[in-house]
Amino acid sequence: MTFSGWILALCLVALKGQSHATQAEEGAGSERNCTIVPPYLPPTAINTTRRLHELRAVMKTHSISAYIIPGTDAHLSEYIAPRDARLAWMSGFTGSSGTAVVTQDKAVLWTDSRYWVQAERQMDCNWELEKDISISSITKWLIKELNEEDQVGFDPFLFSVDTFDAYNNNLAPAKRNLTSIPDNLVDQIWATRPSLPPDNLTRLPDDFIERTWQMKVDLIRAQMMNNPYKPTAVLLSALDETAWLLNMRGNDIPFNPFFYSYTLLTLDEIWLFVHTKRLTEEIKVYLNSSCTLSYCVQLFEYETVREHLKKYLTEPSVRVWVGTEYTNQALYELITPEEKLLQSEYSPVLTTKAMKDETEQKILRAAHIRDAVAVMQLLYQLERTVPEGMETELTAAQLVNEYRSMQKFSRGPSFETISASGPNAALAHYSPSNETARKLTTDEMYLVDSGGQYLDGTTDITRTVHWGSPTDFQKEAFTRVLMGNIEISRTIFPAGTRGVNMEMLGRRALWEVGLNYGHGTGHGVGNYFGVHEWPVGFQSNNIPFQQGMFTSIEPGYYRVNEFGIRIEDVAVIVPAKTMYGNNYLTFDTVSLVPYDRKLIDTSLLSPEQLQWLDTYYLTIRSTMGPELKRQGLTEIYNWMMDNTEPFLKTGSSAAIPSISLLLLLLPIALL
Numbered sequence: 001m002t003f004s005g006w007i008l009a010l011c012l013v014a015l016k017g018q019s020h021a022t023q024a025e026e027g028a029g030s031e032r033n034c035t036i037v038p039p040y041l042p043p044t045a046i047n048t049t050r051r052l053h054e055l056r057a058v059m060k061t062h063s064i065s066a067y068i069i070p071g072t073d074a075h076l077s078e079y080i081a082p083r084d085a086r087l088a089w090m091s092g093f094t095g096s097s098g099t100a101v102v103t104q105d106k107a108v109l110w111t112d113s114r115y116w117v118q119a120e121r122q123m124d125c126n127w128e129l130e131k132d133i134s135i136s137s138i139t140k141w142l143i144k145e146l147n148e149e150d151q152v153g154f155d156p157f158l159f160s161v162d163t164f165d166a167y168n169n170n171l172a173p174a175k176r177n178l179t180s181i182p183d184n185l186v187d188q189i190w191a192t193r194p195s196l197p198p199d200n201l202t203r204l205p206d207d208f209i210e211r212t213w214q215m216k217v218d219l220i221r222a223q224m225m226n227n228p229y230k231p232t233a234v235l236l237s238a239l240d241e242t243a244w245l246l247n248m249r250g251n252d253i254p255f256n257p258f259f260y261s262y263t264l265l266t267l268d269e270i271w272l273f274v275h276t277k278r279l280t281e282e283i284k285v286y287l288n289s290s291c292t293l294s295y296c297v298q299l300f301e302y303e304t305v306r307e308h309l310k311k312y313l314t315e316p317s318v319r320v321w322v323g324t325e326y327t328n329q330a331l332y333e334l335i336t337p338e339e340k341l342l343q344s345e346y347s348p349v350l351t352t353k354a355m356k357d358e359t360e361q362k363i364l365r366a367a368h369i370r371d372a373v374a375v376m377q378l379l380y381q382l383e384r385t386v387p388e389g390m391e392t393e394l395t396a397a398q399l400v401n402e403y404r405s406m407q408k409f410s411r412g413p414s415f416e417t418i419s420a421s422g423p424n425a426a427l428a429h430y431s432p433s434n435e436t437a438r439k440l441t442t443d444e445m446y447l448v449d450s451g452g453q454y455l456d457g458t459t460d461i462t463r464t465v466h467w468g469s470p471t472d473f474q475k476e477a478f479t480r481v482l483m484g485n486i487e488i489s490r491t492i493f494p495a496g497t498r499g500v501n502m503e504m505l506g507r508r509a510l511w512e513v514g515l516n517y518g519h520g521t522g523h524g525v526g527n528y529f530g531v532h533e534w535p536v537g538f539q540s541n542n543i544p545f546q547q548g549m550f551t552s553i554e555p556g557y558y559r560v561n562e563f564g565i566r567i568e569d570v571a572v573i574v575p576a577k578t579m580y581g582n583n584y585l586t587f588d589t590v591s592l593v594p595y596d597r598k599l600i601d602t603s604l605l606s607p608e609q610l611q612w613l614d615t616y617y618l619t620i621r622s623t624m625g626p627e628l629k630r631q632g633l634t635e636i637y638n639w640m641m642d643n644t645e646p647f648l649k650t651g652s653s654a655a656i657p658s659i660s661l662l663l664l665l666l667p668i669a670l671l
């Protein structure tokens with residue numbers, strides 16, 4: 001895919017607030033003022049004078065005129081561990097999106113509009129803020145500031161192949177030369193850099209595994225052998241690639257059960273790069289349990305990956321298959337000459353992983369059932385405590401985390417809960433802090449976007465509710481968002497259809513009245529993995545939909561300074577029976593929490609949409625009923641029953657104009 005496509009995808013993700021970045025600083029203190037003497041610095045600003053001085057000294061030893069500091073890690077992870085927060089340490093700025101450039105006399109941060117205020121509060125006057133995030137803006141600046149033949153240093157581990165190309169394509173014609181420095185310069189001066197988490201790596205329980213790691217190795221090797229370019233090895237760089245292949249998990253990244261790793265999988269060997277001291281004897285046995293030649297996992301230290309890849313590449317007639325989206329430039333640049341490289345957008349592991357096997361589907365559904373219990377408990381509880389003035393955005397976020405933690409196999413939240421009331425819900429990526437948390441009241445709409453990690457699955461769900469009297473406009477907007485969710489969910493499509501080609505179904509009801517939303521419509525989720533599991537989803541760089549994929553469906557609507565609406569469910573792609581065709585698919589929603597009835601204007605829904613809703617509610621009853629009883633949650637059970645009353649048979653249908661009621665009763669009478 002193209003670079004701009006990826007950036008667009010990232011921006012869409014970011015806009016939605018899927019970055020789930022903490023905004024603790026927002027609302028706290030004030031902004032710096034560098035134009036007065038002495039400058040005004042808020043207490044939240046970090047003094048970076050000394051760090052910059054030290055970095056510049058190291059830069060001189062490498063004869064570079066500028067150094068680029070991205071905000072990602074060597075695996076191009078969405079969430080990074082504290083030890084990878086180099087950008088934050090250098091600049092003070094802790095937002096989840098940004099790039100810094102340091103020269104001998106300037107230090108500049110590029111970030112997008114979500115973070116401008118935060119940057120002004122966190123940076124001292126050593127730093128300039130560029131209100132842009134595009135690479136062309138950074139390279140233009142570099143060309144302006146530097147002379148021809150000047151060297152621009154960068155850490156190739158922190159650049160994807162595409163990112164590197166984008167920089168290089170802009171800088172090379174202007175004769176500014178990118179210099180790859182694999183030893184990160186910030187790390188060299190960051191004395192207090194956090195160490196690795198002490199946790200040992202774990203393996204998934206047998207109950208949750210259908211394909212052993214040996215079977216998965218076979219699967220990938222078969223794809224290598226069937227590939228016309230005859231790759232001899234696959235290089236795995238994204239953290240979920242090695243974890244998936246070996247059915248292992250770790251705890252290195254907040255909210256994500258990943259561990260630092262690379263794998264070089266050849267036709268007869270498996271080279272695993274990890275911090276080997278974190279492997280227990282049990283895991284070592286697990287990895288060597290069938291140690292015939294081609295199923296021996298050979299262990300190497302994480303830091304030696306370049307060395308060993310180089311060594312492999314000296315062998316004759318080898319060819320390494322990489323997925324360019326998640327391979328860093330540090331590894332990619334070693335794979336020369338070109339005959340030794342086979343590249344695709346995604347590695348065969350990522351495309352294979354996207355389709356869950358029977359067991360993975362079963363346990364991911366089971367995780368969503370337990371997760372729905374926690375979300376229902378939250379909504380039930382808030383209905384009681386909000387009118388008494390007892391809740392804030394923060395207490396509600398804590399509540400849902402607590403309810404989740406009481407469910408079996410719980411491993412904490414899958415991202416920082418977005419718990420947003422009134423105007424806060426209209427902010428792109430809001431998570432409450434002590435300073436910003438609004439009291440929840442019956443006068444405002446409330447949006448809660450949250451998810452859990454469980455040993456068997458990862459969840460992500462958004463519900464929007466109103467405890468008082470919503471305005472007609474709020475009801476209409478909510479209903480149109482719901483219509484978008486339903487229209488996608490009930491679509492029948494040929495296998496292999498791309499999400500991007502159906503995502504407008506999620507917007508159509510909004511577009512009809514001139515409303516829209518500025519974020520993506522959905523993303524894959526994993527089995528105890530990332531809450532955004534690419535490359536599944538509705539983005540232009542996502543792979544075609546196939547049976548067994550899980551994706552979120554999440555249209556929304558945001559009214560600045562007033563309210564925000566999002567309705568997000570996770571659905572699995574299942575076969576659809578059609579009258580004439582074979583190989584058609586549809587979505588089966590696995591998030592099982594009813595929508596706020598008060599916000600639904602049934603007169604806007606088509607008969608098919610109402611019918612879909614009733615069928616969904618029947619599924620909630622038949623699935624959640626027994627589970628709530630099993631957990632002894634009678635009050636929640638009653639709440640669930642009340643909130644899943646069919647629309648087509650009860651009093652609510654009175655809201656439907658009699659003509660359309662007639663029309664829709666006709667086909668139903670025939671069922």
Ligand SMILES: *[C@@H]1O[C@H](CO)[C@@H](O)[C@H](O)[C@H]1NC(C)=O
Binds near residue numbers: 034035
């Ligand atoms: C900085 O302070 C000066 C003097 O009070 C004021 O005129 C200016 O607008 C301030 N600049 C910013 C960025 O706040």
Ligand SMILES: *[C@@H]1O[C@H](CO)[C@@H](O)[C@H](O)[C@H]1NC(C)=O
Binds near residue numbers: 048049050
């Ligand atoms: C920042 O730290 C440097 C030395 O590390 C010191 O000289 C300077 O006064 C500090 N700046 C401010 C604004 O405190």
Ligand SMILES: *[C@@H]1O[C@H](CO)[C@@H](O)[C@H](O)[C@H]1NC(C)=O
Binds near residue numbers: 178
């Ligand atoms: C850039 O600089 C590096 C290191 O000095 C050098 O090896 C490389 O050939 C240069 N590349 C270009 C395109 O000038």
Ligand SMILES: *[C@@H]1O[C@H](CO)[C@@H](O)[C@H](O)[C@H]1NC(C)=O
Binds near residue numbers: 277278279280281
């Ligand atoms: C990790 O495993 C090693 C080797 O088995 C053991 O010595 C160590 O105590 C374990 N560490 C933790 C945090 O469990």
Ligand SMILES: *[C@@H]1O[C@H](CO)[C@@H](O)[C@H](O)[C@H]1NC(C)=O
Binds near residue numbers: 291297
């Ligand atoms: C498995 O056994 C091989 C050969 O003895 C050894 O090189 C390798 O390090 C072992 N791997 C693990 C995970 O213990």
Ligand SMILES: *[C@@H]1O[C@H](CO)[C@@H](O)[C@H](O)[C@H]1NC(C)=O
Binds near residue numbers: 024432433434
């Ligand atoms: C809010 O403040 C309390 C008490 O000072 C503190 O314990 C808590 O960590 C803070 N929470 C957040 C989200 O900042």
